[in-house]
Amino acid sequence: METIKHPGAWKGSELETSSDWEAICGELSENEIQKRLEEGPGVVLLRGFPLDQLDKDHARESFREWCSGLGTLLSQNESGDTLFDVSDAGFGKDDPRTRGPNTNRKLSFHTDRCDVIGFLCWKQAQSGGENELISSMHLYNEIAQRRPDLLKVLMDSFVYKRHTVDLGNKQTFCEQPIFSFQEGHFACSFLRVLINRAHSDPELPDLSSKQIEAMDFLEAVAEEPKMAYHFRQEPGDVLLLNNWVTLHRRAAFVDHADPEEKRCLFRAWLSMPNSRPLDPRFIANFGAVKAGEARGGFKVG
Numbered sequence: 001m002e003t004i005k006h007p008g009a010w011k012g013s014e015l016e017t018s019s020d021w022e023a024i025c026g027e028l029s030e031n032e033i034q035k036r037l038e039e040g041p042g043v044v045l046l047r048g049f050p051l052d053q054l055d056k057d058h059a060r061e062s063f064r065e066w067c068s069g070l071g072t073l074l075s076q077n078e079s080g081d082t083l084f085d086v087s088d089a090g091f092g093k094d095d096p097r098t099r100g101p102n103t104n105r106k107l108s109f110h111t112d113r114c115d116v117i118g119f120l121c122w123k124q125a126q127s128g129g130e131n132e133l134i135s136s137m138h139l140y141n142e143i144a145q146r147r148p149d150l151l152k153v154l155m156d157s158f159v160y161k162r163h164t165v166d167l168g169n170k171q172t173f174c175e176q177p178i179f180s181f182q183e184g185h186f187a188c189s190f191l192r193v194l195i196n197r198a199h200s201d202p203e204l205p206d207l208s209s210k211q212i213e214a215m216d217f218l219e220a221v222a223e224e225p226k227m228a229y230h231f232r233q234e235p236g237d238v239l240l241l242n243n244w245v246t247l248h249r250r251a252a253f254v255d256h257a258d259p260e261e262k263r264c265l266f267r268a269w270l271s272m273p274n275s276r277p278l279d280p281r282f283i284a285n286f287g288a289v290k291a292g293e294a295r296g297g298f299k300v301g
Contacts, residue, residue, distance in 0.1 A: 001144035001151055004186055008042040008245040009137035012229035015041065025049045025238065030069050033240065037116055038274050042245035043133060046238040049120055056122060056264070060085075063120040063238075063266050070240075071270035074114050074297025078168045086119065086265040088255060099165065100193070101267065106252040109134060109222050110191045111243040113285065114269035114296040118240045121233040125263035128253030131239065132228045136188035136247050140179055142221050153214040154178040157281055159205050160191070161198040168299030173204055174284040178218070182289070185276040187244040190218070222247065233265065244276060271295050 007020075015021065021036065025046045028036075036044050049066075051059050064083050067073060073082035089102040100107045104125075109132070143151045157175040178190050192215060199207045221227065233239055241248055255262045271294045278289040288295040 001148050003141050003144065004137045006137055006186070006245075007040045008135055008242070009141060010041060010135045011138055011226055012134065013226040015043070015133070015135075015229040021045055022047070025236075033070060034272060034274050037240060037242045038272065038276065042135070042137075042242035044238075044240040046240075047236065049236045049238050051122070051236050059120070059122055060266050063118075063268065067118055067268040067270060070118075071116060071272040072294050074269040074271055075300055076267070076269055077165050077298055078300060080300040082268065084267040086267050087262055088253075104253050104255060104263075107249040108192060109219065109228075109247040109249045110193075111136075111189050111247060112191075112269060113298070114243060115272040115275045116240055116242055116270040117248075118238065118268040118270060119233065120266045121235050121237045121239075122264045122266060123256075123261055124232065124234055125253035126256045126261075128251050129263055130230055130232045130251045132230050132249050132251070133241070134222055134228045134247045135245065136179075136190075137186055137245050139218065139221060139227070139247070140186070140188065142227075143218065146221075147214075147217055150210075150214040150217050151179065153210050154218065155180060156211075158195050158207075158211065159198040160194040160285065161201055161204065163194060163298070166298050171284060173198055173201075176281045176285055177279060178215075180279040180281070182277045182279045185278075187276065187278055187282075188247070189243070189282070190247060192219075244278075269297055271297070 021041045021043045022045045025048045033044055060083055075082060076084045086101040088104040155177050157177055160174050162169055162172050176189060180187050198204045253263055273292055275292055277291040280289055283289050286295040
């Protein structure tokens with residue numbers, strides 16, 4: 001397996017000392033942001049999104065408008081909402097509305113169903129809630145070097161069960177790879193919770209022992225020191241991630257007692273005009289695979 005050499009193949013310790021991915025809001029043009037996400041490190045952090053004099057609803061709409069200048073906003077639920085409030089909604093564990101981002105628990109490393117995910121921090125938690133980012137290109141390189149046998153498994157298809165809120169989708173499952181290449185372009189897509197749900201469903205194919213070992217190894221390597229970059233978004237920080245070259249998660253958090261001060265990030269899913277081509281196996285989940293095509297998000301019910 002060849003080593004990927006690309007600005008997006010970084011260690012967390014390298015991103016920490018790099019200045020290529022941080023800027024002040026307004027310093028970078030839309031084209032420059034798009035270029036850094038697709039051809040550069042795959043992450044952009046912008047400080048100082050103008051929140052002064054804005055209430056929560058107006059801040060959300062301001063972010064929606066700003067994101068629409070970068071790419072096509074995608075639906076994040078069956079109702080067609082293009083912005084999602086990442087905040088602890090207090091739903092019970094067995095409530096079908098419960099999703100990782102509307103709890104206060106620690107999440108696992110994953111990608112979302114879009115080219116680029118964007119977060120604007122409105123309020124931060126009393127404690128916790130730190131961001132963790134990993135280059136999936138670097139993760140690929142590490143696995144290729146140590147366990148090429150497992151890398152081959154990760155490039156095979158895995159069964160994903162339909163998301164609980166993907167009610168507009170008539171397909172009960174799809175199959176797609178974790179690592180793949182198309183026309184020389186790398187892509188990583190990984191949401192283990194839906195893979196595990198498929199494995200637990202008696203009507204869907206079981207994972208092989210090798211597939212489980214491969215995912216366990218991927219997550220073990222991701223947990224190693226200096227692999228991820230840890231930081232904490234503060235109010236006014238905008239974080240943009242290319243899902244095809246990064247994995248992300250957040251730490252568990254403790255909220256403020258005052259409901260008005262509860263942790264809240266506005267999340268956008270974007271299909272990008274300068275996106276890469278994808279393996280044809282992604283078409284069932286993303287709707288399109290050609291470079292620059294509108295793709296991703298949930299179908300509206």
